[in-house]
Amino acid sequence: MIIRQALVNGRRMLEEYEIEDAPLEAEILLRDVLKKTRAELHLEFDSELSPHQYAAFRQLIRRRCRDEPTAYILGRREFYGRDFLVDNRVLVPRPETELLVEKAIEFARDYEAPLLADVGTGCGAVAIVLALELSESTVYATDVSADALTVARKNCRKHGVELSVRLLKGSLLDVLPEPVDIITANLPYVRKADLPQTGPVSTEPRLAIDGGFDGLEQIRQLCRQAGNKLNPHGHLLLEVGQGQAEAVTILLRGLFPMAQIQMVPDLSGIDRVISLSLP
Ligand SMILES: C[S@@+](CC[C@H](N)C(=O)[O-])C[C@H]1O[C@@H](n2cnc3c(N)ncnc32)[C@H](O)[C@@H]1O
Structure with a gap:
């Protein structure tokens, strides 16, 4: 042959x-x-x-x-120009999530040694890229899934960031030991009724994609916690699904009336990231 x-x-x-x-x-x-x-x-x-x-x-x-995703078969996926180990314990990082990283880097430039938190870190791609791009930074990377953190730990070792990325197991910001300057989060945002039964996404961990009844259950909870876990002038960056940006913006305006809030579109013109900057 x-x-x-x-x-x-x-x-x-x-x-x-x-x-x-x-x-x-x-x-x-x-x-x-x-x-x-x-x-x-x-x-x-x-x-x-x-x-x-x-x-x-x-x-x-x-x-x-x-229907096994190609990334699981190969055991790796490229994200922000770097290679990450992935398997069926974690979501395969998506190209649109690079926007979350770009915005975080933009905000982090104002700090000498920024303290960041990546919530729902999965394989750790966002946290690790931030640690690599921002050499003086410390990044807390949290996830409720011990399995996901096992993969994230391997990726930290692969990229030599075991000291600057601190992995924490727990829900949302509960486990954060101190307030941070920037929070990034790509939490599950698919509505329960829309969860796919077939196709590659159906083989990814439910915990990574199931956003509850309206897709916003985890995001809403995180927004409510963020006030206590952000330093003054801090930034919250949230990735959201198509059609969710407005609901999240309204929620944030209610919770943080003095903050600056921006919707950032991805390359397809979908409002993909919401950024909130505290006064
Ligand atoms: C959409 S995946 C994102 C993974 C990774 N950040 C990325 O962008 O590729 C969401 C992640 O959030 C985690 N997660 C779900 N609920 C959570 C919670 N309440 N607290 C922390 N992590 C959570 C899941 O285990 C999963 O790893």
């Missing part, structure tokens, strides 16, 4: 199971088996695969056909 034919077979199988971007997915999985870059794979289209390599590739294709 040559590489070109293996790719065609893989693509066909994925298409049968209605997997989006089948040609690209097949290529990514084959590259993982062969440990080749895209360019190398394309230059070697007519090279032979060993039976063992082809069997391993088919095994990955079968997993993808069963």
Whole structure:
């Protein structure tokens, strides 16, 4: 079996199971088996695969056909230009969450040694990128899921930030030992009724996506706690789902009438991040 034919077979199988971007997915999985870059794979289209390599590739294709996200199959995901270990204990970091990081970095530039908290840290991607980008910072990273924190710990080690990222197990801001300058949170925000039963998202931890009745249960609770856990002039940055920005802004205006509140759109024009800056 040559590489070109293996790719065609893989693509066909994925298409049968209605997997989006089948040609690209097949290529990514084959590259993982062969440990080749895209360019190398394309230059070697007519090279032979060993039976063992082809069997391993088919095994990955079968997993993808069963709706397992590609990131879980590969065991990693890129976020903000860095590689993170992921598996089914954590949400796969999404590109739109990079906006949360960008805004946090923007605010953090006003501090010499900012103290941050990333709430619901999952695999730790947001907290770790912040620690790496802001060299004098300390980042508390909290999650209710001990499993998620195990993955986050591995990522902290991988990126050498064990000292600047402090992992804490507990709900929302309850476990924070002191007020901070900036809070980031990408909490679950899918409405219970909208939780997918099939597709890759259905294999991600419910705890990471289930936002309760209206999708805002955790976010609402966090907003109520934030006043006690932010320093004066502090900032709260929340990622929200499509159509939720206005409700969250109204809630924050009620809780913090003197604060500056901004909705920040993502690349698709969806208001994705709400930022609140205390006076
Ligand atoms: C949408 S995922 C985000 C993960 C990661 N921050 C990211 O952006 O990729 C939400 C995370 O919040 C955690 N979580 C859910 N409820 C929580 C709570 N009450 N307190 C702290 N973490 C919570 C979940 O375990 C999950 O890891």
